Amino acid sequence: MDIKKPSESLVIMTELVLPNDTNVFGNLMGGRLMYWMDIAAALSAQKHSNAPVVTASVDNISFENPILLGNVVHIEAKVSRAFTTSMEVHMKVWGEDLKKRIKYKSNEAYYTFVALDENGRPAQVPQLIAESEEEKKLFDSALRRRQIRLILGGKMKPDDAVELKALFVKE
Numbered sequence: 001m002d003i004k005k006p007s008e009s010l011v012i013m014t015e016l017v018l019p020n021d022t023n024v025f026g027n028l029m030g031g032r033l034m035y036w037m038d039i040a041a042a043l044s045a046q047k048h049s050n051a052p053v054v055t056a057s058v059d060n061i062s063f064e065n066p067i068l069l070g071n072v073v074h075i076e077a078k079v080s081r082a083f084t085t086s087m088e089v090h091m092k093v094w095g096e097d098l099k100k101r102i103k104y105k106s107n108e109a110y111y112t113f114v115a116l117d118e119n120g121r122p123a124q125v126p127q128l129i130a131e132s133e134e135e136k137k138l139f140d141s142a143l144r145r146r147q148i149r150l151i152l153g154g155k156m157k158p159d160d161a162v163e164l165k166a167l168f169v170k171e
């Protein structure tokens with residue numbers, strides 16, 4: 001199996017907020033943004049795994065600032081950790097008002113994808129070696145985020161989440 005760097009899965013998506021993308025307040029709809037994020041993150045996971053992927057889970061997303069009609073949306077996605085058949089993709093999202101020359105943060109999010117083989121079964125993915133300090137922090141904390149989502153998804157017992165428990169319980 002290959003070993004890959006996060007930079008190899010980098011995807012940068014740019015979109016323009018048009019009237020059909022907005023809510024009654026003239027701001028980008030959260031659902032439309034999450035759709036674009038799903039595509040950017042899936043492409044990132046496919047670049048890492050060189051296989052078709054499905055979205056296994058989406059972590060909570062807090063929208064910090066509305067993105068306005070006519071503004072630009074920038075989505076940057078990179079695999080932050082690979083497990084056996086699943087990959088966590090970290091995304092940063094900004095809005096930009098080109099006229100006013102302002103770039104503002106919208107949100108950060110984590111989506112998890114599973115690579116599938118030709119029979120539609122989970123397939124092993126290359127491991128990831130983090131390089132920069134930011135990538136190393138994301139890599140280390142990914143284990144705890146994985147435990148939270150597997151507990152919430154009913155796939156892990158809280159007692160088995162050793163690294164997560166260690167945050168709260170001091171022996």
Ligand SMILES: CC(C)(COP(=O)(O)OP(=O)(O)OC[C@H]1O[C@@H](n2cnc3c(N)ncnc32)[C@H](O)[C@@H]1OP(=O)(O)O)[C@@H](O)C(=O)NCCC(=O)NCCS
Binds near residue numbers: 112
């Ligand atoms: C995601 C899916 C492939 C998992 O398949 P499964 O048969 O349950 O497989 P497993 O239990 O062996 O898990 C396979 C991997 O998925 C991960 N996984 C399963 N449920 C998960 C969840 N809720 N969150 C994060 N990862 C999850 C497992 O941790 C495992 O990863 P690992 O191999 O790196 O340890 C399957 O549930 C599926 O196809 N779901 C629908 C996907 C889809 O249609 N997405 C679009 C949204 S409608």
